[in-house]
Every structure is written in C-alpha cells, then in structure tokens.
Amino acid sequence: MTASVSAPLEVHGLTKHFPAGNGLLGRGSYVHAVDDVSFALRPGTITALVGESGSGKSTVARLLARLYAPTAGHISFQGRDIAGARSRRDVVRYRAQVQMIFQDPFGSLNPVKTVRHHIARPLRIHGVARGSIDERVHTLLETVGLTPGEKYAAKYPHELSGGQRQRVAIARALAVEPTVLVADEPTSMLDVSIRVGVLNLMLDLKERERLAFLYVTHDLASARYVADTVLVMYAGQIVEQGPAERVLQSPLHPYTRLLLASVPDPSVTDRAPIVVRKGHASAAVDPPEGCRFVERCPLRIGACSSLTPELVEAAPAHSARCHVTAPSTAIREDIDVESIR
Numbered sequence: 001m002t003a004s005v006s007a008p009l010e011v012h013g014l015t016k017h018f019p020a021g022n023g024l025l026g027r028g029s030y031v032h033a034v035d036d037v038s039f040a041l042r043p044g045t046i047t048a049l050v051g052e053s054g055s056g057k058s059t060v061a062r063l064l065a066r067l068y069a070p071t072a073g074h075i076s077f078q079g080r081d082i083a084g085a086r087s088r089r090d091v092v093r094y095r096a097q098v099q100m101i102f103q104d105p106f107g108s109l110n111p112v113k114t115v116r117h118h119i120a121r122p123l124r125i126h127g128v129a130r131g132s133i134d135e136r137v138h139t140l141l142e143t144v145g146l147t148p149g150e151k152y153a154a155k156y157p158h159e160l161s162g163g164q165r166q167r168v169a170i171a172r173a174l175a176v177e178p179t180v181l182v183a184d185e186p187t188s189m190l191d192v193s194i195r196v197g198v199l200n201l202m203l204d205l206k207e208r209e210r211l212a213f214l215y216v217t218h219d220l221a222s223a224r225y226v227a228d229t230v231l232v233m234y235a236g237q238i239v240e241q242g243p244a245e246r247v248l249q250s251p252l253h254p255y256t257r258l259l260l261a262s263v264p265d266p267s268v269t270d271r272a273p274i275v276v277r278k279g280h281a282s283a284a285v286d287p288p289e290g291c292r293f294v295e296r297c298p299l300r301i302g303a304c305s306s307l308t309p310e311l312v313e314a315a316p317a318h319s320a321r322c323h324v325t326a327p328s329t330a331i332r333e334d335i336d337v338e339s340i341r
Helices: 055-064 088-097 115-125 130-143 150-154 162-174 192-209 220-226 244-249 255-259
Strands: 009-022 028-041 044-052 073-079 098-101 181-183 212-217 227-236 239-242 312-315 317-320
Touching: 009 055, 009 255, 028 044, 028 055, 028 212, 028 227, 028 239, 044 055, 044 192, 044 220, 055 098, 055 181, 055 212, 098 162, 115 130, 115 150, 115 162, 130 150, 130 162, 150 244, 162 181, 162 192, 192 212, 192 220, 212 220, 220 244, 227 244, 227 255, 239 255
Parallel strands: 044 212, 044 227, 098 181, 181 212
Antiparallel strands: 009 028, 009 073, 227 239, 239 317, 312 317
C-alpha cells in the first residue's frame, strides 16, 4: 500500500477491538473501539478528530503512536505499512517522525527532573551529539514561546503553569523533528484563558514547520478555530468527514448536528430545546448490523436498524455515514431524501 507524496501518513481500515468479558451463550464480547477508520494527514494541515467521550478518539491516537497494536488495518507512513512493524529500529524510526502530545501536562512530565532533562532525553536517544544538546534544548523552548530558553530549561515542572508545561511537552515532541504530531486533547486540562495560546502555537507550527497534526478533541469551538479537516467519530466509526467549514456549517450526519446544537451560542436567545433520544451506552460492544446511532437518531428509517450505512460522499469531499442524508445507491431509490433532511 503506497501513500501519496502529499500525505506522509495514511490510515486504511484501522480497527481495534478490546475484550469485554463473556457475552451471550458464554461467547467473548468485544468493544469495537475503532472500526474501519480511514483518513490521511497532510503537511501543513490540522485534522480534528471530534466526538464525545468513549467514541474511540484517543484509541485512534494511541494506535498511531504505536502504543496499541491494531486488530486489523494499515498505517502507511511514507509508503511503508508500519502497523505490523516488529523490529526496534523500525519502531524508533517511525516514532521519531510521528510524535504524540498527551492530554495531561501534569502527568506527562517527571516531577523530579528538570525541563532540560525532558527535552534532552529524546535528543540523546535519537543520536544528537552531546555537545549540541543544550543549544538545541534552548532553541526548542524558544520555538514554543518559553523565552529565554536557558531560564526555563533549569526549572522543574512544579515551577511552571499548566500552559507552560504543555508547551514543554510540545517542545519535547518537536525535539526529534517529526513530520506528524498527534495531539490528544492537549488543551482540555488547561484554564480557558490559556487554551488559545496553545491553539495558536499549533497553528504557528503548522505553517512554519509544515507539520501534519491530528488534533483529538471534544471541543467543537476549538476544532472550528484550528482545523482544516474534521472527522466526526461515534461508537468507533467515522460518521462524517470533510472540510472543517463545511462540516461545521452544513453538517450531514444527525450526530454532528446534535454536537453542534449542544454548543452554547450567546447570540441565539430563542433556540429550540435539543431533542435527544436515549441510546445505548454499549453501542460499540458487539454491534449488530445497522446504524450505531439509530436509537438516538431523530431521522431514522427502517433501513437504519438492519443495514449498516456506508461512508458516502454526498457533496464534494464531504462524506457521511447516514442512510437519510447520504444514502448509498442500494437504498437511495427507496426513500424520499429531500423530504426528510
């Protein structure tokens, strides 16, 4: 499987199932945390992966970082499938190019080590000459807005604010000059007042370093602010994907519409109440045929309970997994789509 030159990292049919105890008749049950997910990350772009807690977003991030082994599918990096790579050399080479920024800046840094240690360690592991490490550490700190670098290099994590710690984590990820950064909820544990600083840093790095970002978030407002492309995830599946402005302004999938309707908008004073059907929390556990959103969907039709929807392109570069708003050829003739939308 060959990745295009413009997309150093491509994901094809990525799947991860976790055992979930014994199901009916004593058979083992499985959580379909990630099911048949495909997308590409391109240089100089930010792809936002959005969805509520438990949708599978962080599992995708950990699969890309090689913290989990996939159940099936391919992760193609620069034309090579690394999902099944076994040699330490191949894994180290891949991790030098695909780095992860974790959600918790408090837990991802060792409290008894200085900032210099955290950034110098990956430089040593990846073969940077000892004599140039300090200069490189200081430069990296200044790249993420911690100036002067010498001052911050000598500090311990407890001497920094939450935003400063997350900037250190970003500097550590940049140390080995990656081409892809996977940011798993990098602002969710920060005060609202300093989140925009980290988001602006991501935008700056995207433009200046031509990095490809996967930005995992449940915050649609921040996704609208930074993302070029949006992937909407529900119960392990991508249910909608496309250019950020199109997905967030004219969503196709009813789940995306529900997410957008739940975002407070001070300019709207007469908003109608959000109608939400109760669904199953276990939608991704041994899912049967049919749409996984069916129990909560206000647009559902008969086919939704028996036929699993495909991800169909309903507008240029804009796809959704919905029998009503993006029907496949198999059922398009059986429903009056325009009357239901």
